[in-house]
Amino acid sequence: MSDHHIDPRRAHHDMGGLSAPAVDATEHDHALWEKRVDAIQMLLSNKGLITTDELRRNIESLGPDAYDQMSYYERWIHSVAQTMIQRGVITVEELGRKISEIQERADAFL
Amino acid sequence: MPSSEAVEPRFRAGDRVAVRAAYPPGHVRTPFYIRGKTGVVERLCGDFANPEELAYARSGLPRRPLYRVRFRQTDVWPDYRGADSDTVDIEIYQHWLEPVP
Amino acid sequence: MTVDRHEHVASPSRDHEESHRHPPRPDLDDTLTYHRAMEVALRELLIEKGVFTADEIRRQVEDMDNRTPAQGARVVAKAWVDPGYRSLLLSDGGAACVAAGLDRGLYKLVVVENTPDTHNVIVCTLCSCYPRWLLGLPPDWYKSRAYRSRMVREPRAVLREFGTEIPDDVTVRVHDSTADMRYLVLPQRPAGTEGWDEDRLAQLVTRDAMIGVSLPLRP
Numbered sequence: 510m511s512d513h514h515i516d517p518r519r520a521h522h523d524m525g526g527l528s529a530p531a532v533d534a535t536e537h538d539h540a541l542w543e544k545r546v547d548a549i550q551m552l553l554s555n556k557g558l559i560t561t562d563e564l565r566r567n568i569e570s571l572g573p574d575a576y577d578q579m580s581y582y583e584r585w586i587h588s589v590a591q592t593m594i595q596r597g598v599i600t601v602e603e604l605g606r607k608i609s610e611i612q613e614r615a616d617a618f619l
Numbered sequence: 620m621p622s623s624e625a626v627e628p629r630f631r632a633g634d635r636v637a638v639r640a641a642y643p644p645g646h647v648r649t650p651f652y653i654r655g656k657t658g659v660v661e662r663l664c665g666d667f668a669n670p671e672e673l674a675y676a677r678s679g680l681p682r683r684p685l686y687r688v689r690f691r692q693t694d695v696w697p698d699y700r701g702a703d704s705d706t707v708d709i710e711i712y713q714h715w716l717e718p719v720p
Numbered sequence: 721m722t723v724d725r726h727e728h729v730a731s732p733s734r735d736h737e738e739s740h741r742h743p744p745r746p747d748l749d750d751t752l753t754y755h756r757a758m759e760v761a762l763r764e765l766l767i768e769k770g771v772f773t774a775d776e777i778r779r780q781v782e783d784m785d786n787r788t789p790a791q792g793a794r795v796v797a798k799a800w801v802d803p804g805y806r807s808l809l810l811s812d813g814g815a816a817c818v819a820a821g822l823d824r825g826l827y828k829l830v831v832v833e834n835t836p837d838t839h840n841v842i843v844c845t846l847c848s849c850y851p852r853w854l855l856g857l858p859p860d861w862y863k864s865r866a867y868r869s870r871m872v873r874e875p876r877a878v879l880r881e882f883g884t885e886i887p888d889d890v891t892v893r894v895h896d897s898t899a900d901m902r903y904l905v906l907p908q909r910p911a912g913t914e915g916w917d918e919d920r921l922a923q924l925v926t927r928d929a930m931i932g933v934s935l936p937l938r939p
Contacts, residue, residue: 518642519651525845525896526652526696526873529866532881536859541781542756547857548780549763552772565847566646566674581848581863583755590762596676599765607761608754615752648898650845652872664828667900685899687830692894701876704891710899 521573543582550589559592567591625666625682626713634660635719636688638711646674649715653707657719658690661708669712684713784857789927792854792904795820796930797921799831800909806833809906817854825853825902830895833906834932838891841879841932842903843871849897851904855927862931872896882933905932912939 539547553559567588568576576584593599630636640655648670663686668679692705699705752760767774798820799806809816813829829851832840844850845868850858861867871878875892879885886892895903907929913921916939928934 516651520644520647523647523651523846524865524869525650525843527869529869532861532864532866532870532878534859534861534882536861539857542759544781544784545763545777546759547784548777549759549766549772551780551784552776553766556771558771560673560676562646562670562673563676565670568847569646577865579755581860586755586759586762590758593762593766598769598771599762603765604758604761607765608757611757611760611764612752615757648846650872650896650898652845664830664899664901670899685901687901689893696873700874701892702888702890705875705893706891707872707894707896709896710901712899 520569521576522569539582546582546586546589550585553589553593558596558598559589563592563595564588567595624680626684628663628666628684629713630660630663630684630686630716630718632660632662636660636686636711636716637719638688639715639717641715646671649711650709652695653690653709653711656690656695658688658694658709661687661689664710669714685710686713686716687711688716784852787853787856789855789925789930790922791822791856792851792927792930793922793925794918795822795854795904796906796925797918799906800913800921801918806906813904823853825851827851827900827902829854829904830901831904831906832893832895834908836908837889838893839879839886839932840893840895840905841871841875842895842897842905843868844897845869845872846896846898849902851902854904855930859927879933882928884934905930907936910936910938 550559550564554561564585565588568584570591571579571584571587579587590599590604594601594604635657636659637657638649638653638655642651642654663684666682666684669683670679672679687708688711689706689708691703692699692701692707693703695707763777766772795809795816799809799816805816805819808819809831810833813831814824816831817829818824832842834840842850843862848858848863850862852858867878872894875894876886879892897903907925909921910924913924924937924939926934926937929936
């Protein structure tokens with residue numbers, strides 16, 4: 510971890526001007542699940558249930574390690590879920606139960 | 620009902636402005652690297668709901684003027700190694716800008 | 721390091737297919753990670769609650785799939801052939817999109833013009849703001865730490881990594897897309913294209929040229 514990151518006034522996502530290696534320009538097609546995350550966010554935004562700034566703020570609130578280790582759309586789905594909880598569209602309990610249900614469904618299939 | 624839901628613009632293209640050297644937590648769209656720097660207003664972009672408030676599902680009203688401000692790279696980075704004329708243009712909300720005499 | 725640089729291959733018709741020619745991410749559609757499960761769960765919950773339908777999701781995915789840099793290229797080519805359109809594009813990007821039969825987009829479009837003495841390049845240091853309605857989804861590198869950190873500080877070095885050398889007598893303007901604007905670079909029209917129609921010109925306009933990390937293809 511470089512000294513630049515130690516300034517406590519600089520938020521982790523606010524990275525303009527920090528040192529970094531060469532840009533790796535290899536690209537990948539987006540996976541279908543990633544496109545669905547994007548779609549979910551767009552639809553919620555169109556329906557006035559999320560603003561771009563809520564999406565951003567909930568991403569910015571991830572801890573530095575989470576921010577760095579999660580992929581772009583992992584950060585997005587986490588943020589959208591947080592926003593829906595904050596907005597009262599879903600409850601923590603509902604989401605927890607549903608995620609378990611999905612995982613059990615997948616395990617049963619194997 | 621407020622008589623106006625937008626704050627009046629204070630600056631015009633060509634005005635010298637300084638970015639406030641403030642460092643609050645929260646959702647801020649003024650990048651860290653530009654705090655405390657001086658530039659020139661390139662244009663008034665219009666007025667927009669305040670993202671610092673929208674981030675918490677609040678209205679963000681009254682709308683705030685947003686400017687594109689142009690900075691000389693040599694003023695931003697002490698060790699800048701490009702051309703002297705190089706610039707970085709950034710959108711900054713009026714409440715982050717102070718006039719420079 | 722090997723880098724994928726479609727922009728510099730001299731076969732223009734390939735470049736608009738670039739988003740379909742890259743290797744798919746391995747394994748992601750076979751393993752249900754925690755976050756993938758979260759996506760399924762959230763989507764199902766929101767459908768159950770009547771927030772949206774499965775059909776809306778499907779249509780939105782298709783809509784984004786149909787957005788490619790070809791839209792942006794059309795706008796650039798139009799500006800190259802029509803000085804009146806160029807003025808409109810530079811003064812009111814949204815109106816210019818509509819005039820070209822495209823969406824206005826949800827954000828205000830600022831088009832920045834490359835000239836013989838100025839080269840423009842776009843970055844979003846804080847996240848990944850990008851003119852999606854004109855260019856489709858942004859490439860991974862645009863969202864990367866390396867690009868977001870370094871482009872504002874050492875643009876010429878980063879441009880060099882993309883194979884773009886800007887001479888010292890040309891000003892480099894970096895635009896950090898921090899708030900409600902979205903940016904498109906209007907590249908310079910390549911020499912040797914006199915008399916070309918818009919469709920032919922659009923073939924030279926790559927996504928990377930509209931971000932500003934590359935120049936358009938040459939005839």
